[in-house]
Amino acid sequence: MTEDRMRAVQLLTPEGQRVSHPDYDITLSDSELRGLYRDMVLVRRIDTEATALQRQGELGLWASCLGQEAAQVGSARAMAPNDFAFPTFREHGVTWCRGIAPLEILAMFRGVTTGGWDPQVNKCGPYSIVIGAQVLHGVGYAMGIQFDGAEDVAVTYFGDGAMAQGDVNEAFVFAASFSAPVVFFCQNNQWAISQPRDRQSNVQIYERAAGFGFPGVQVDGNDVLAVMAVTKVALERARTGNGPTLIEAYTYRMGAHTTSDDPTRYRLAGELETWRLRDPIERLKVYLARQGIADRSFFDHIEQEGEELALHIRDGVRGMVPPRPESMFDDVYAEAHARIDEQRSEMLEYLSSFQDSVG
């Protein structure tokens, strides 16, 4: 662990101290810095609220991003509007930054839809659940950027566990082969459900990249400034035709894998304590306060904004209209399909037979 962190790029220590790095730096305006803080706090508030809603039976499941706010917000805020994000089911910080409404996300976890937003509007793909699959989509999208002669970049998100999947490694091969403008952003949150990262391999994740022919870099994933700095460099590299980069954001999943999980079965409480000291939000807060970039009233204001957001979410989730039964036949095909039409009619006829018998 200590050794790992030696290699990780850091610009802000856990104690909120700004440090320098020989290769990476970033200059942000005060309002940008406050913006990052706001993003992280609000994302955490959404996360807390969703966890609560799941406990109350309002959501079927929730996958918490607690502790990973800096990795997600820092990388997503580094992106240009036309860059495209490919998230997994845990990237609430990413979708937040891309401008996807939190209720769109919660609708999926409530089970009223399997997806929803138009990826072209916010340049953000759907939550991917099959581990690794979306990484190939990102590479393909990046190949498309290249063919278009455009300067956008695709950013694909995945976890430490995903590094084992064939799809992720094939994505590395294709990206290298086509020198595609893609950033591979791996959040190493130390766990793939119950499987600890360090049992999978004796080398660091970022080291995988070199053997595929592109650079890898490890960044302190709880340091929003470092994450942003490193991501910006990778984006620039891709944008200027120099191909992919693998970023390993070294972070920690502070919550359970999902609300169905019981992490006490496989990890020690002490580990969580250690990581609490590295909380991504706290360290930025200390820095902002110490530098006089933000004051009490700012922090209170964000707190307040969070409460309002939570209320909005709560009401929104509870008020979600259950989908019409026959909507399951929508969007299966983009063009007319006889079998679908037939089955839809059969269902409607069957359902109306009940109404008759009731009426």
Add this chain to the structure above:
Amino acid sequence: MTEDRMRAVQLLTPEGQRVSHPDYDITLSDSELRGLYRDMVLVRRIDTEATALQRQGELGLWASCLGQEAAQVGSARAMAPNDFAFPTFREHGVTWCRGIAPLEILAMFRGVTTGGWDPQVNKCGPYSIVIGAQVLHGVGYAMGIQFDGAEDVAVTYFGDGAMAQGDVNEAFVFAASFSAPVVFFCQNNQWAISQPRDRQSNVQIYERAAGFGFPGVQVDGNDVLAVMAVTKVALERARTGNGPTLIEAYTYRMGAHTTSDDPTRYRLAGELETWRLRDPIERLKVYLARQGIADRSFFDHIEQEGEELALHIRDGVRGMVPPRPESMFDDVYAEAHARIDEQRSEMLEYLSSFQDSVG
């Protein structure tokens, strides 16, 4: 190319000159050296004969190993009897060294069987056609060796093209994770059908290993001594509990991909000429002759043995009995299966209806 070969371990130059290497060496008796020569010549003879038989319509297909004899023989002869080989469809040199009768191989290419030998007898798996699949089998077998507390090693063969497959990369992950006693032997013959190796990635194949947490080494694949030396080290490493090694044998597919292929569509004749000068058999022959390890009569004798083998193959292939139609129901399941029995009877009944009408 020149740069590549700088890194490749070499003990015998294309001119048949014995050279030394700081990390690898090998000492072989004269009879062992003559044995390697004999293996390579006979394997090439089998290969030539099979190609001819295919042209005559006796085989459905043939995948030639021309030019890869040193890589195959050198690695396979490095193995201990209880080590286990996992070949692809091109490893005729490997199966030869494992003691699989050439006619067993040819039976598959003739289409009278989809396989045959008992892998336990010669410790050699079937020819694998789906690219990359057998590499995982090798890792699993190696895990089994480990659980048994045995000291055997699994050697998996695959090509440069296979490096792109998810299965091969997953095999690297599993092998590293379990520190399995396996050697990954990649014959980089510069081509995956029409796709040249150097378009796939800007780094060398052996470099892939480091990022998975085990060593990779590049060897001159046309130098049987170097291949054997490097393989022996990798085997020893695995045998003593130190896990996998990736060996990249840098070689060349001198023939077409298979007898169905037409390489003139995608590669220049000059390339072949360059590689002819690096012929694996010629260089050992020069070395043996120059060192007085073998003389004219030995070479003639091997030539003669080759002719006899070719004759044996020719007769054997032509004399192969076509399988009984109902044999397609054999070995689908190891235990009784009602549906299979039913369909077998139906087939036999149907076929006998013809005999009736004829008789």
Add this chain to the structure above:
Amino acid sequence: MVKAINSGLRKAMERDPKVILFGQDIGRLGGVFRVTDGLQKDFGEHRVMDAPLAESGIIGTAVGLAMRGYRPVLEIQFDGFVYPGFDQIVSQVAKFHRRMAGAIAMPITIRIPYGGGIGAVEHHSESPEAYFAHTAGLRVLTPADPQAAYLTIQQAIACNDPVIYFEPKRRYWDKGEVDESLAALELGAVADPWRARVVHTGSDVTVACYGPMVRTCLEAAEASTDISLEVVDMQSISPLDLETLASSVERTSRLVVVHEASMSGGVGAEIAAHISEKCFYTLEAPVIRVTGFDVPYPASRLEEYFLPDLDRVIDAAERVMRY
């Protein structure tokens, strides 16, 4: 049922030291459904192994383990995650015995929690059994109740052929008597896993079903007052015991087939095609299928409309009676 499978796995491991379990999170966590709970503790890390997150890797290495004489029992975490391992199953596991001309067997059991009804997110409620039932070289089993699960998991593991073992996850928490004194491997014809079982006798309509739908059909049989339903639990999806089913249909002369998977090309098609052929003169009505629709599994708030339920089964029975 979770407990029954757990006990069955334990029995199999006690019986044969070559039986090893391999899958994601099956060790300390005991699997996301706790099916392997406590087994790593009791049998050690070499016999209950957590695998890296790669299904093709899990199945592919199992082929190698089987070649080395092991009897791997794999867990795929959810139905929707078996597809990355499809190639290894279809081209390797299913064909290896043939490719080796019978010289070695592939006694691999692949456990897959499957089906819907638990309010899950995408990819967690699928019924992919038809893909495997269409694949020569594989066997496919699915238990309907805890007792069957306890026995058939042991029989699957003892079988020298590869078995895809589909566990109906919505029935995981079903309680039921499990007689652990029964010796699974010595029951012979009494509990032949490859035979269908008549689990409810009736005279008007035969209802063929398997896995999660057996309980649904039994409930329909209880609830159906006018029409007498005979419920046949197919149990083995491949090979299908169509003989037992046909003899039920010979008595009732009507058949309804029920499964969760989409209708087109589902296992019900094979059952209907076969029975329509073999019982041509007996059938007084066409075989009717009650299944999921030909759409991707819907969002969970819609699953009650997707999944066949008691009403739809009875409705179908009424329809076949109308002929």
Add this chain to the structure above:
Amino acid sequence: MVKAINSGLRKAMERDPKVILFGQDIGRLGGVFRVTDGLQKDFGEHRVMDAPLAESGIIGTAVGLAMRGYRPVLEIQFDGFVYPGFDQIVSQVAKFHRRMAGAIAMPITIRIPYGGGIGAVEHHSESPEAYFAHTAGLRVLTPADPQAAYLTIQQAIACNDPVIYFEPKRRYWDKGEVDESLAALELGAVADPWRARVVHTGSDVTVACYGPMVRTCLEAAEASTDISLEVVDMQSISPLDLETLASSVERTSRLVVVHEASMSGGVGAEIAAHISEKCFYTLEAPVIRVTGFDVPYPASRLEEYFLPDLDRVIDAAERVMRY
């Protein structure tokens, strides 16, 4: 037929600059069957791209290309090599439109040379169409002759849904008139790829078939003197145009279904189940299936016994006539 598909691809590429071809060895080599011969030369390396040797990678990147507005046409080298890409097809390509609530389409065509009869080695003669036909969200097409191939490949590419396009490789070298003046996308009902085609009229027995078996069944129809066979080329395997088939069966009252794939759970099961239900009162004999057996595709010297041929089709027709 190779030439016809080549021409169809060329037309599609000329019509829409977003159409790109992606696959192993399709560039300079022109594909192992030369289907893409000359296209890289004429359209450039960006529109006809050689892919690394990884099927999941090819299909997965195509999803991303489609998200970027491209219309990828993929080549899988042989039937037996589609399985490593199965997950991307089943969980991504098939479900993406739904997952995006219709916001974007997945106009991906996956070309797969399939079927046996060419004396090939293992994995080169398979008929995996049933897996895809059972998967909601996909369409599955297979042409039977050069003219159909020329038209339907263009229609498949123009379709906004993903289409698995199975090319009957043993018919690649079939010659036949191809009228290239026909505008594939404007033919409408005249050449609707989703409708079955009656390719030979007859009065006694309907024979349903598709792809490579159409020629076999046509030959049977020619050879059958006593029994008059009506041959229906299903053409679209998903969705199946069972309406057209049923109306033929209403005339003949007998049906034989023919395909190369294994019988159990094959497409023939769906056809037989459906027709047995819908034509219950018309059928004078059970629907009989003439198919490959439930074994892995055998060594090539056995394939003549595995594959349905003229004799087996006529034999089946005789059997249904005997009822």
